[in-house]
Amino acid sequence: MKATLSAAAFLLTLSVASVSAEGDPVEGERAFGKCASCHNIDNPRTRLGPHLMGVVGRRAGSVADYPNYSQAMKDAGASGLVWDEAALREFLSSPKKKVPGTSMRFFGLWSATEIDNIIAYLKTKPAP
Structure with a gap:
């Protein structure tokens, strides 16, 4: 029972850490190369x-x-979508899932670390 609780606490810690992880802006600048052709x-x-x-x-x-x-992106903004870190994480992992109907032609990033790095950058x- 104690081992089960310890394992659950460990998994919860990992889960919370990944949501609030700080990325590396230097690595994020490198990874941003995937975005730079359009943005x-x-x-x-x-x-x-x-x-x-x-x-x-x-x-x-x-x-x-x-x-x-x-129109989907305009509607998302009108409905209150703000690009905070959580929204950016979701969008960068799957743009069409976060904003169905977006015209962004990008399938998303698979690495949570890469997403955190880009957000840090x-x-x-x-x-302006």
Whole structure:
């Protein structure tokens, strides 16, 4: 019984740690290369997708000079979706699952560590 409780406590600790894990922004910058063909992070101009400067804490679908948001992304923002760390984790792992109908042509990242690293990197880039 004691071993079962210890194992359960260990698994709970791992679960909580993965949700609040701090990523490595240096590794996140490298991993951002997968995003850079569509998203700008160093200046506020848009590419195929909206720029991601200041994305952490920003309402979904809200970059004013980006006219190509899908209706699904506009609706998600209008419904209150804000790109906090939890929402970004879900979106980066499966964009179409988090925002069904999004026009983003990316299937998602498989590695929780890579997602945490990208989020850590995004947090270093303030809004313009």
